[in-house]
Amino acid sequence: MANAVLRAGGMALASAVAIAVAFAAVPAMAQAADTKKAPAAAAPAAKTAAAKPQSAWVKLCEKAPVASKGPDGKEVKTEKSLCLTHHERLDGNTGMVLVSAAIRTVEGSDKKSLMVMVPLGMAIPPGIRAAVYTKDQWAAASKGDKIDEKALKPIELRYALCHPAGCTAETEATPEILDQMSKGGGLMILAMNAAAQPIGFPVPLEGYNEAAAGPPVDNKKYAEARSQLMAQIRQRQQQMADKWKADEMKNLPLDAPGAPPTTQAPATTGSTKKK
DSSP states (O other), X not given: OHHHHHHHHHHHHHHHTTTOOOGGGHHHHTSOOOOEEOSSSSHHHHHHHTTOOOOOOEEEEEXXXXXXXXXXXXXXXXXXXXXXXXXXXXXXXXXXXXXXXXXXXXXXXXXXXXXXXXXXXXXXTTOEEEEEEEHHHHHHHHTTOOOOGXXXXXXXXXXXXXXXXXXXXXXXXXXXXXXXXXXXXXXXXXXXXXXXOEEEEEEEOTTHHHHHHSOOXXXXXXXXXXXXXXXXXXXXXXXXXXXXXXXXXXXXXXXXXXXXXXXXXXOOOSOOOOO
16 A cells, blocks of 8 residues: 555656756756657667767655555555656657656655656557666767667566656666666667657766755756746747748738738739820
């Protein structure tokens, strides 16, 4: 019971920050980013890692309700601190989350969880596979060099929750995984889309150690930065819509309803006689 509530609390926090961005990296995260289809398990990692997405790891904490049974068998409700050391990558034009990853910790529990969120439209049964790249492997992948798959230690994650922002998968963040992340260069996430094609989602680990070891960010400032970023994205969307509308109006025939007026003088026909 307690584990289920903790999982729900973790997902709630993950959903709450699913379209947020670290306030220290708002300008960087506002840039557009794309994910690329991966034809194979190793090659796509190199191609997608070459995009070099900006790092924006941040620690977010809040109090979450936890229900457990007391000595008398009755349900006891308490509040515990739940934290996510979190990174996400947004599409700068739409605000859509392209990928997010987080380490979840719960007050009073030694176990930690690795949580990953990918966009909707992925095949659920295969789950998600991930691998931590060493700094050398990440640097090589960034150059487009092939990575030896046998040198990677795959991490299996199972989908746990889908919501409008995407689908979240998780697994236990073992001491081995945490050690790899603390020393690694990046986390490569692979998911299968509806067409059974693997999609690579790169997550750089630069800044992870500082965020994990440091204090949580101020939630109020974080929310303010999120609002500012989303306002910028909405403004960009409006500008794009206005430009599209203007381009469409220019292409309309002159006699079409709604066509813009023209200042060109009408052509004259016939000859002009002198009086």
